[in-house]
Amino acid sequence: MTRARPGPYTLDSLVEVAAQAFLQRGYDATSMEDLSRAAGITKSSFYHHVSGKEALLRGALDRALGGLFGVLAEPAATEGRPVDRLRHIVRRQVEVLATELPYVTLLLRLRGNTETERWALGRRREFDQAIAGLVREAADDGSVPADVDPVVAARLLSGTVNSLIEWYRPGRVDVPALVDAVERQVFEGLLR
Amino acid sequence: MTRARPGPYTLDSLVEVAAQAFLQRGYDATSMEDLSRAAGITKSSFYHHVSGKEALLRGALDRALGGLFGVLAEPAATEGRPVDRLRHIVRRQVEVLATELPYVTLLLRLRGNTETERWALGRRREFDQAIAGLVREAADDGSVPADVDPVVAARLLSGTVNSLIEWYRPGRVDVPALVDAVERQVFEGLLR
């Protein structure tokens, strides 16, 4: 656990510290003691800035969801042929995943144990359904072969993109090249 | 949490109960109290049969790894053109994932916090490297386009297959159809 820069401490800056720690050890396995030490202050001082562990989780999830829904709102995601909108979303989603890695990772690993987690899972389901809707539209207009099950295809598509969190680490991979690689793998497959 | 059948209790039967619980709430969030209640006995009685929480984890991970490495050892995975071997492994891996869902899920969600977890992560890395080696062979013999990065492609391939644990639930999806869908999505892509 690396020490963070000294204060002033804002909620956002502590959410950042927390998300980094959650990324490494998991949410449940990370204690408030761990987090305060990572921030460079004692546990009590940490509580002076943050109401509790769940607030940190909520802050991180907010940031992840903001990035993802931001992509859906972009012009290129709302206008044009379904397949082209899908291509744009996949590419931008890879970028958001890379930029907001710890936050999105947290979102994708939720189990729904608390009310906050269930709220975030609901929002995430909304996002997935938007993707699934686009795949269905693409199937309807013939861009995607008729024998493809749109529901399964959408899930595999999202699964491929989201699996980046398992191995992508900043600085060790060229993001533009990764964006291209994911787009090709999803739409043209391994054999092209 | 559903109650399991009554005793006699073997380590294997309790690992089964535990893996189911871990699948739903996550390993850390599941207490020994939860597990004993799911098994239908008290926590103390539960400890009479199992040495501790980590033994349950290890038992489950053993089962997952056994299934996956079993696939690698099959004749069709060791003989023939690299691409064909890869196709076979992907198909069989989907089946193993479906059959051993709770165990594989546990394996794929590890963070490496304990020695047991790090051991399992090492074995999992071996498996992934076998896949990566096959993708590289397929690239060398020209089956996969030259502009594909084999390392990235292998990770996206594994990511697509493994993402099944996020949504597949037994009985609600036809496994043979799923096997075909995954193979097509991985090798030919969404647009075919």
Added chain:
DNA sequence: GTCTATATGTTGATAGAC
């Protein structure tokens, strides 16, 4: 804003009666 000290609950694990 930070600290030491502590309240309060839950966890994994044991002791020992039956």
Added chain:
DNA sequence: GTCTATCAACATATAGAC
């Protein structure tokens, strides 16, 4: 083999001095 009762450790969170 199962139980009740309990332990030590650790969790989240708070009180109150400086």
